[in-house]
Amino acid sequence: MAGVNVHLDLRNPGTQTIGVAMRWTPKQSLQTLSLPVWTPGSYTVRDPSQHLHSLSVVQGDRVLNVERRSPERWEFSCVSGEPLCIRYRLEARQLTVRTNHLDPDFASLSLPAVVMLVEGERWHEHCLQVSVPDHWSVAVPLALDAIGSLFLAKDFDQLVDAPVHAGSFQPERLSVRGHDHELILIGSPPSGWPARFKHDLEAVCTAVCDLLDSDPPAEQVYQLVIQSLEQGYGGLEHDNASVMQFPWPSLQESGGYRKLLQLVGHEYLHQWNVRRLRPSEFVPYRYDRPVISDGLWFAEGVTSYFDLALPLLAGLSSRLDLLKDLGADLSHVLLNPGYGIQSLADSSREAWVRLYKQTPANAHSQISYYRLGTALAFCLDVHLRQSQHSLAEVLRCLWKRFGVHGRGYRRTDLIDCFTEYSKDLETRLPDWLDGRSALPIEASLQMIGLSLNPVRDKTPSAGWLIRERQGRVWIDRTELHGPAQRGGLVAGDELVALRDWRCSSVQRCSELLQGDSILKVTYSRRGLLKTTELSLDDPGVDRHELAWDPGASQAARALRDQWFAFL
Structure with missing residues (x-):
């Protein structure tokens, strides 16, 4: 042969x-x-x-x-x-x-x-x-x-x-818009998969097709592979398949099942966005070297934005669920110091050396193009809706213009397409891509009658990220100009005692932060015991939560209802 x-x-x-x-x-x-x-x-x-x-x-x-x-x-x-x-x-x-x-x-x-x-x-x-x-x-x-x-x-x-x-698995059948897919479940949660699991998967995949106004491009040969593990999370897209790993303990947590459906929707959407509609730098793939592209924000960020809404579009979650999930992503962006250091375009270009090689020490100087891309996608969607358009329309346009034909797109192609729907994006979008802390997140929320409310932490801040291993506590990262850094502590130091009390767990350290604002710290650096004093900061913002703006105008509320439709 x-x-x-x-x-x-x-x-x-x-x-x-x-x-x-x-x-x-x-x-x-x-x-x-x-x-x-x-x-x-x-x-x-x-x-x-x-x-x-x-x-x-x-x-x-x-x-x-x-x-x-x-x-x-x-x-x-x-x-x-x-x-x-x-x-x-x-x-x-x-x-x-x-x-x-x-x-x-x-x-x-x-x-x-x-x-x-x-x-x-x-x-x-x-x-x-x-x-x-x-x-x-x-x-x-x-x-x-x-x-x-x-x-x-x-x-x-x-x-x-x-x-x-x-393995010994038995493939099952899913039907999406009349196309038969193969569902392969490897492993199972202790209590089994939810009774309506196959039905829900079909609903989410159908919602993706509705979003793109398209039958699945893989047609009849598509495989959904889900591995149920005690630990491990991730997905990888292919032209005719997606492979996912999901930790079954998460199914017992609030929102855990919704997160699984979002993962499935994310990978299923990649049939269009990433696999067939992809940056020109990846047409064709170069397997022998890294290939730099600043288009990963669109490939992954836009996909991540839509995956948040897919359970809602499939009738499997509520508007409040969507606000909770989107709020978590926006909060991550606003609280990440990397938002002011790394642009979205740079986050895409530096994926090869940054995103997949994160360490606690450099986490504060970078930001994920998944999360920041989600935030930009949200801002773009709201902006487009002011002129009676939507991000979904732009995605469908790009699919028909480039994806159907297997043509790779360049940055200028993306900007040109967005500009067709909103002229001012010709200048705004490059600024949002290349700037730092550049996204109009709060203004976009106000336009659709939402507010992002801070939730403060309950304990004073020592300005460190710590981890626990075998009854010992180590500093993984110190915040820039935070109490730990001002007190001379660095990543790799072992915390031995706080306020002269032994600290053998992360929980114990958190408890010992309560009290006087001056914290005595006994620590070990390369085996040598040392002490320092920290001047603790007031409790900071732990997270932000999205909520309805009670003072929103009628126009903002109407635009909000349009936004929730996502199509």
Whole structure:
């Protein structure tokens, strides 16, 4: 068969190791192989080649010499026109939506971290075969050959965009606008999934289609994969699938089920926004290096804004629920020091080195383009509604203009489209993207009769972020010019005692902040005990909450009702 044939051997799951074999007929005597350094949708270099070993190449009865040219790139010489086979093994012990995991219960594979790109074969057909234990089934969002043993991909990109799941699960069917999707549930909450779970998933996915005024672009081949875990949260979008992880204890919390529905809606919406409608820098993907784009605010921020409303649009939550969730995101932006340091465009551009590599020490100097993008999307939506338009209209316009045709958009394309609906956004939008603390959040809220009310903390502020480990408390971060920083404390210091009382937990430290405004601190730095005194700040704002503005005008209330429709 022409192209590249890939075989994955998962028959020994207890080893947590994948066996990979790739076969093709080389057209050139010099062959170059590379393993993608990142997974589209997760904008950071992960270097999956660190998990690869036992690489060998055989052509006929000859073992060929392979030379490594870089951490992710190999070369070898061969006889052109004669079939060959490369084999290697991969450790699969990272259970996230963008990495590989294999154990005796199930397999979850992200193929950019599995399959090598053969230079010259990227746009040729690839076939995939997966061998699993006898009692397991295999789910891959690709068409099968006539025999039913090979998954067919038109090229390398389509192959590695197809997540692989295997285990003893039984796929179920979802119907969205008459299109059948496959629902794969891996694991289950202790009390099982809610009785109306499938119905609610269909309602949320249908709400996404209504928002875009479009049938699902994946049509009949779409897979929704939800892994129920004790810990872990995340999602990764694909053209014809989404893979999600959700912590089942959250389902017992207020708003937890709504958060799960929002996650599903977010990833489902990515069929349109991000996968097919995406920044021009990602058309096509470059798998060998980071690709900088300032468009991630639209790809993720706009999607995050709409996911908050999808349960409401599906008839599964209330307007008050939406205000609570949006208020939490706006509060995060306003209380984050990074809002005044990093612009939204820079947050997008610096994703590769900042967002996915956060540390407690640098958290105050950056802000997520998810949250800040949500805030900008809200401001844009309110602004557009003053001229009888909406953000959903702009998204639909961009979808028809770029997404349907697979054309990547540039910043100027976004601005031009927004300007068609509101002329002044030609200058306002660049200012909001490139400025710091630039968004008219409070003014936008007033326009639709809402107010963002501060809720103050109950304890004085020491200006630190602390964590607890094995009965000891450590400083993770100090606030700029806050009490801890003024008192000479730094990240990495261990808190031993406050007010001469031993502090062995975060809760105990919080209790000991009460009292006199001068706080004696005994701490350890690199094993040496020291003391300092902090002058505590008054309790600060813990969070903001959205509420109805009782003094809102009739025009503001009318605009608010239009906004709640979101379409």
